[in-house]
Amino acid sequence: MVELTELRARIASMAETLASFHQTLDVEGKKRRIAELEKKMGAPGFWDDPAAAHPLVEELSSLKKAVAEIEDLTARIEEQREFLELVAAEDDDSLREEFADEVRALADEVARFEILTLMSGENEHRNVILSIHAGAGGTESCDWVEMLLRMYVRWLETHGYEYERTHLLSGEEAGIKSVTLEVKGFYPYGHLRSEAGVHRLVRISPFDANARRHTSFASVDVIPIFDAVEVTIDEKDLVIDTYRAGGPGGQHVNKTESAVRITHLPTGIVVQCQNERSQTKNREIAMRELASRVQRYYEAQRDAELKALLGDRGEIAWGNQIRSYVLQPYTLVKDHRTGYEETDVRKVLDGGIDGFIEAYLRWRLERKTKN
Template identity: 45%
Template sequence: MIEQLLSLQTKIASTIQLLDIPKHRQEMKELEGIMQASNFWADQEKARNVSQTFEALKNEVTGWDKLASNVSGLLALAEDVAKNPDQDMIAEIAKQFSELTVEFNRREFFILFSGHHDAGNAIVSFHAGSGGTEAQDWTEMLVRMILRFCESHNFAATLLDESRGNEAGIKSATFKIGGRYAYGYLQSEHGTHRLVRISPFDAEKMRHTSFALIEVVPEIAAENIRIDPKELRIDTFMAGGKGGQSVNTTYSAVRIVHIPTGISVQCQNERSQLQNKDSALKILAGKLQKMQEEKEIAERLSLRGELKSPEWGSQIRSYVLHPYHMVKDVRTKYETADTDAVLNGELDQFVESYLRWKVGQ
């Protein structure tokens, strides 16, 4: 048992270095200084972001410190018991070792978040494919699935833009997802999701196949946005609510088009035109960053001779609800027959299998 504890202690020390825990400890001190400033709450949104980042870092750092301390304490106890063997104590040490190993494996998972933006917030957009009400209902099911997943991981979801279907469902919606590693967790959902089921909107109860696109991009901090204003076309319009009615009487909604790429984003759920413009710029910056990352990946795959045809919206996951139940990830091959659990937001196995698959690419 002493050898096993020494091995675990070594793994913990190595992982603490890989995760830059010493650096995070220094970042905490810097944030503490910022939070103690008398004008800290002058900019409430910035203050909230700083507070959330501090709490996330604190949980991460103290968690690893506690784990390392517990293993050291158990190792000292095991060495004492080895001198005077006691079967009850040996059994207790084995039990605690097992628990600490489980805790280590849970925390080691974060090594998989190696991307530059993985620790930050995410912007998640949903778009219904062709198929009318059935596709829009599928899009709303995906929104619910992702929001349930976010809730289970204590991520905060803020609606930035939404277009409801005429009969049911959602045509499109965009959310900001805030929380430590929000982008790291949600990047696995980026792509086209396919549903096969008996449509509740078909009087003849025929089987339908529907598609919806989920876009997941990192939220880029305002001070890091580098976009030439000359490359943008900015339009303002009156924000609309459900059914098309106006939710206010000012032109607060904003649409921004990035002329070189044709990427268009809009935001209407903030109260002012300036807030909507800031949110739209963050979404645009995230999309441009994602486009650059995908371009670099495509270049690497091309060099390896593995580049596939760049079809927009290539399918990443299939959800079959008829004639059998199965959710299968096209990339990782991970699958489960528990479709209800998946649609209720239990995506952790899909996320982990994707991250491990990504490391191997």
């Protein structure tokens, strides 16, 4: 029989955990961002540019889901705390056991939600492009890509993600050489970034008449989808100087302060124009050039950020694998970064990769804390 003191302690522990989540996940900050986005969406003209509006709509949806889930868990814990007192007043073992099952189920939900607190990067909420490419191993590796695709699709469907296949190149004899999915949903990059790298398969080949053991490799890329860079230049970030043009251009150009120099303070970019006789025209031309240069500046920053996220993947072959899946002579899936392993390979290949995702998140957070 379940002791009420044990249930009371478990509920109190969950309440304490949820309270810490409020701070770790910056729930109040998320609420402020939700209010900010809703205000933007209510502004005239917001929906005139669907391409610009779409990323903000997706961000709002993701934020609302995170806040709603933590508030729902908090409310349910309070309900269980109140119901516990009713159970304590009843001398009914079956009711107590039923309530204990509900407490355990809620504790599992809280544990799953805890994974969000391990996602500390600013890009965790972003949708992703997930690509799988065959490596060393020929037909074997193409078949391995198809197996990995099935594994990820099963995981995506189980967890309610939307996905669209945007590219597929079939193998020459069997399987898939490369495939790309665009994934949308709840913190896709935060969950799937653990999968980026080389995956190794060891098994008895179904393509080998002599039934020999083969090793195959495939690489997985998980790339966050960034919003298009849209340059908004605030007048308060500009220093605008006018001066007399020094080159040829006629008496008016040389004797009036028609030339314009504009400095963009956040980036340090300086542009100038003195071609036209009109200061207004020179300013328009300079502003167009400034917008282009600032756009290029932020795109270069984005490229550098993406390169840092991807890192050096190396060759899709032996020695670079992040995870091994062994079907013969024993069964084991092991992540070589975290040391996490499972022996039920079929369960993993059917999409059961949550343990590997959580282990990676904890391992990454531990490394970040040490550094």
